[in-house]
Amino acid sequence: TAQKTIALQHGAHGVGRRRDAAMEKWRAYGLGQFVHWGLYSIPAGEWNGKQYNGAAEWIKSWKEVPATTYDSLMYQFNPTKFNAESWAATAKQMGVKYVTITTKHHDGFCLWPSKYTNFTVANSPYKKDIIGPLVKAYDRRGIDVILYFSIMDWHNPDWRYDIKTREDSVAFDRFKQFTRNQLLELLTLYPAAKGLWFDGTWDKSWVKQAAFADSLEKEMRAMRPGLIIGSRFRADEYGKRHFDSNGNMMGDYEQGWERKIPEKITDVHGNDWDCVMTVPENQWGYSKIWKGHIKTTDELLEMLAKCVSLDGNFVLNFGPKPDGTLRTEELDLAKGIGAWMDTNSEAIYNGEYAGLVKQDWGYYVKKTGTNKIYMLVFNVPVSGALNVVLPSRTAISKVYDLGGPGLSYVPEEIGTSTYFIHLKQQTFKRPFVLVLETADNS
Ligand code: FHN
Structure with missing residues (x-):
């Protein structure tokens, strides 16, 4: 049900984000x-x-x-x-x-x-x-x-x-x-x-x-x-x-x-x-x-x-x-x-909200205006497998370490647009970032 809007003289003067x-x-x-x-x-x-x-x-x-x-x-x-x-x-x-x-x-x-x-x-x-x-x-x-x-x-x-x-x-x-x-x-x-x-x-x-x-x-x-x-x-x-x-x-x-x-x-x-x-x-x-x-x-x-x-x-x-x-x-x-x-x-x-379902390993950040999604990893599961669920018709085209040893990963598709990224190492002392490049798969 729509809320009734009241006339305000000193309320907000604009609705939505400023785009300047x-x-x-x-x-x-x-x-x-x-x-x-x-x-x-x-x-x-x-x-x-x-x-x-x-x-x-x-x-x-x-x-x-x-x-x-x-x-x-x-x-x-x-x-x-x-x-x-x-x-x-x-x-x-x-x-x-x-x-x-x-x-x-x-x-x-x-x-x-x-x-x-x-x-x-x-x-x-x-x-x-x-x-x-x-x-x-x-x-x-x-x-x-x-x-x-x-x-x-x-x-x-x-x-x-x-x-x-x-x-x-x-x-x-x-x-x-x-x-x-x-x-x-x-x-x-x-x-x-x-x-x-x-x-x-x-x-x-x-x-x-x-x-x-x-x-x-x-x-x-x-x-x-x-x-x-x-x-x-x-x-x-x-x-x-x-x-x-x-x-x-x-x-x-x-x-x-x-x-x-x-x-x-x-x-x-x-x-x-x-x-x-x-x-x-x-x-x-x-x-x-x-x-x-x-x-x-x-x-x-x-x-x-x-x-x-x-x-x-x-x-x-x-x-x-x-x-x-x-x-x-x-x-x-x-x-x-x-x-x-x-x-x-x-x-x-x-960076901006990536629109993806949050996973336990950390946080997704999307790079404004690109096909890059960053995975900021703070909790590594004992399995070493990071779960990634993308919107349907989106596929991963590339996964690599940001500034790390230059490792790249081959994601394992475990379901529709759902992947495991298997880390090559399971012990980490510091939070790290993986870069996901996505492609339209439709
Ligand atoms: O009372 C202040 C506080 O001292 C501090 O400056 C913070 C910072 O956000 N602001 C006030 C409380 O909201």
Whole structure:
């Protein structure tokens, strides 16, 4: 039964994927990096010797942390070892195609010298802009930059969680102007940035701003053709977020996949999406102690494979230290992922959902616009036989290792369009990729 569509002024303005060059490029990225950096890297999850159990970048919300003491961390922010070029070089070696950088997290501290607040890097001992050099360094290496921006701002006295009184409304009107100013400022200062990654948009105060947010989004898009904005920015006039009251996604890609990955293609409703992932538990900013399970290179590679196989991008978070360097664990992971990508990135970039029935050995990725299907193998069965089921009238014309020892395989047809690929070796220490070339057999 067809659902009734209601008329919306501030719902989705387009249905289906964007097909322009900027968004086609975004879709092909496969792997991204997230960077959470700010004042919270200084306490690093610890206040007066006591460990905070939440995410390190939320420590200001801890009742033991007085707001003014937290804000005065600005006078300690002096990352003397920060080198944008070396961050970008690490990301390049890891194989990432885009990076999302926190320009301002919930605490309100700006990593760029915003003229609309004093709470910026310009008034720290470091004094210099952080965002500019990062945009330049990444962009120069062909890595696209997306600017993360938190609407919720714990520093600005005009921020409200809800609007209940006339005073709230007046204050929040000022806050809206401040937000607009900062966003237009970012787009003006950093013309190379390709998109905005919004966060902190869940509170009632902002959810009620459907008209304002919609017009601001239009203004930003007009200012920067091709600009990419995710589904977290605005709500419709009924307060629906991500998907409007008719179920259509608002924005260019779905931002709902935080620390989780869809299980099947129908979970993503044909939309573009990316998954943002932390290495340890829910920690984004630098935290001295990493608790819980720390993901390994191969686990992260499996997440990457799964995301790409379901038409998404995988974005791994980094939380730099207060001196501006990256922690060893993250550097090691970047190296490990990069080494695997050196051989196998062909199966990641420009990859898409292959439309095949998933098998237990791993993930299929189809190369957009080709007859190549990649098998990203993470679990080898004891039989050494990988099951492949193709649509009827499709046959395998070739199977070979990607970047491996150059082995090719003769698939055994065990049923109609159903094959076993018998591996020549049964013990594998690392995930690997086989390439299937298919032919029409009709
Ligand atoms: O509260 C934030 C959190 O600190 C972190 O920035 C993540 C990243 O996706 N976003 C928020 C929670 O959704």
